[in-house]
Amino acid sequence: MPRERSGGILRRDLARAGSFPAKLRSGAAVCASPLSGKWQTATSTLVPLTVVFWSLQMTYVVTDNCIRCKYMDCVEVCPVDCFYEGENMLVIHPDECIDCGVCEPECPAEAIKPDTEPGLDQWLQLNAEYSEKWPNISTKGDAPADAKDMDGVPDKFAKFFSPEPGEGD
Ligand code: SF4
Numbered sequence: 001m002p003r004e005r006s007g008g009i010l011r012r013d014l015a016r017a018g019s020f021p022a023k024l025r026s027g028a029a030v031c032a033s034p035l036s037g038k039w040q041t042a043t044s045t046l047v048p049l050t051v052v053f054w055s056l057q058m059t060y061v062v063t064d065n066c067i068r069c070k071y072m073d074c075v076e077v078c079p080v081d082c083f084y085e086g087e088n089m090l091v092i093h094p095d096e097c098i099d100c101g102v103c104e105p106e107c108p109a110e111a112i113k114p115d116t117e118p119g120l121d122q123w124l125q126l127n128a129e130y131s132e133k134w135p136n137i138s139t140k141g142d143a144p145a146d147a148k149d150m151d152g153v154p155d156k157f158a159k160f161f162s163p164e165p166g167e168g169d
């Protein structure tokens with residue numbers, strides 16, 4: 001289910017408008033002075049002239065069970081095309097995901113999770129790292145022939161993770 005949230009859409013829209021740093025991380029408070037026209041970054045305890053407060057940057061992440069399942073149903077529904085393809089799994093770019101939640105129920109392997117779930121630090125890091133290295137994918141391809149057999153196999157990361165890129169679109 002999509003979670004209530006406005007920050008991602010706000011950040012994305014402002015970034016697209018060229019008026020907001022695109023890669024602000026969580027916990028930062030950002031203020032703009034209409035007098036100087038310059039962006040300033042401050043701690044959340046400061047009171048700026050005009051304040052856009054960014055409380056949390058949230059994202060969905062792809063986790064262990066995607067590895068060697070890679071059904072790719074998810075890429076078809078993502079409104080911002082923020083999936084990236086490795087050799088045997090996909091990842092989500094955390095700075096591009098708008099946290100809409102549409103992909104989560106589409107994944108047959110139930111491998112997509114909101115990063116608000118506990119214990120996903122490893123996967124958040126992996127999604128962030130490899131979404132910068134792997135090619136973008138927005139069109140569904142063929143799942144591996146043994147995808148069903150691999151669904152639910154434990155500890156896939158240790159056994160099967162490949163850092164090699166996929167083909168992308
Ligand atoms: S639908 Fe699920 S298993 Fe398939 S590629 Fe997307 S995240 Fe991976």
Ligand code: SF4
Binds near residue numbers: 060099
């Ligand atoms: S479909 Fe999934 S990956 Fe794409 S923006 Fe929505 S939550 Fe993020």
